[in-house]
């Protein structure tokens with residue numbers, strides 16, 4: 001599929017995953033940029049929203065994968081309410097993509113394979129950090145890291161049971177493309193049954 005610089009109504013693909021892949025490829029052509037960074041929004045069981053940046057580690061027709069600590073704030077919120085929203089902003093190509101849907105943990109085997117591909121320091125960091133808990137100071141983190149280095153000295157670091165991936169299965173994806181005179185393009189895809197329904201929204 002050729003790159004779509006404007007979202008022309010009768011040239012849009014029926015499946016938004018093709019358009020995501022097309023734009024993601026365009027975004028990756030800028031070497032200094034980090035197109036995998038995305039805002040992840042979750043909501044607590046009292047309905048309080050929270051957002052933070054995580055990195056996209058996989059995308060296909062099933063959805064969008066990220067990795068984190070299951071006991072972090074986001075992990076606890078996803079356990080209570082397994083729904084989330086993602087936002088990508090790629091200013092160097094003047095585009096935004098918004099994604100919403102249900103979230104499921106990825107299979108253990110998939111998480112193991114990804115964890116094994118990470119640098120050793122990141123693997124040790126996953127064990128050392130009780131993400132989102134309060135700590136007494138930097139020294140406590142350094143002590144945790146030393147203890148973990150000692151524990152796994154001269155052996156492979158296994159994936160912690162409290163760390164893994166989530167896949168957001170989208171039922172809504174919106175593409176935003178800057179256009180002149182502020183009449184930006186907005187195309188939203190909504191999943192109805194097994195079909196994606198496409199609509200244009202006013203900017």
Ligand SMILES: Cc1cc2nc3c(=O)[nH]c(=O)nc-3n(C[C@H](O)[C@H](O)[C@H](O)COP(=O)(O)O)c2cc1C
Pocket residue numbers: 037050051052053054055056066067068069072073074075131132
């Ligand atoms: C560029 C960037 C990338 C990040 N990637 C991740 C990530 O992939 N997974 C993760 O758990 N946290 C990542 N973080 C840290 C999160 O933004 C956040 O601080 C952390 O996950 C704790 O969030 P929580 O307390 O809401 O669970 C990243 C932060 C930045 C700035």
